[in-house]
Amino acid sequence: MRLAAKSEGKAFSSPDEWFDALPEPLNYVVGGNTTCVRILGSSGVELVVDLGTGARVLGEDLVRGTFGQGKGEASVFFTHTHWDHIHGIPFFKPLYIPGNKFTFYSPLEDLPERLKYQQEPRFFPIHFDHFGSERNFHRLQKGEILEIGGVKIEWLSLKHPGGSIAYKFTENGKSFIFATDAEYNGEDFPLIQEQKPFFKGAELLVLDAQYTLDESFQKFDWGHTSYTMAVNCASSWEVKKLALTHHEPAYSDEILAIILDDARTHAENLGAKDLSIVLAREGMKFELV
Structure with a gap:
């Protein structure tokens, strides 16, 4: 009844236009996957923040392009390693494809050990070391500023149990900051x-x-x-x-x-x-x- 009332007396050219005209929260679903954010630079550079369960959805999208051909390259920035930010890794298809290249960024010295631990045989049948893609780790140093594909990346420590990181991505004077947890x-x-x-x-x-x-x-x-x-x-x-x-x-x-x-x-x-x-x-x- 609420939906019908909102459309009364209006002409819409398509169902999508009608749907978009609905008031919040009737025109969207928030969703339940955990943190995974894709940043696409104007040069085509692929940057990702966290690999929570949303990584499965992102992976399905990426393999339709160069990552499905083993020609993809991406930089992944981890805010921290609580489960909701890493447990999409085993289900991220591009990691399995030979030829793809990933660099994982974090100030954590033991990030490789943390990611490998969740894929021990008692937790998952395929170990982290058995992915087909090339994986490298870059430990961020205090005050370090990166530039990848024309995008400037800065980071800041946040107050959270076990620590967390905010990342700032700047291109052409415009900045996006991700500061969860x-x-x-x-x-x-x-x-x-x-x-x-x-x-x-x-x-x-x-x-x-x-x-x-x-x-x-x-x-x-x-x-x-x-x-x-x-x-x-x-x-x-x-x-x-x-x-x-x-x-x-x-x-x-x-x-x-x-x-x-x-x-x-x-x-x-x-x-x-x-x-x-x-x-x-x-x-x-x-x-x-």
């Missing part, structure tokens, strides 16, 4: 200001916003941020678009839509009327031009 709370205002040079003016910031404000008090020091604080951070850092991510698994899409509405209202109350806020969703695409 990070905790910012009421005690962190000095830290928020200290980190402002890294985040300031980003075109797009994807930031941890797992909790409501009340939940963040109950789960203090659990390593995640409330959507209220995420908006505070984005406003302070003068970013242009904020995508709320690392959604609470217990929340339905309807609850997440309410959170999005509350986050936008909070931004208005802060006077951050130029800040655009969206929910990060599976399959979402952004173009920074």
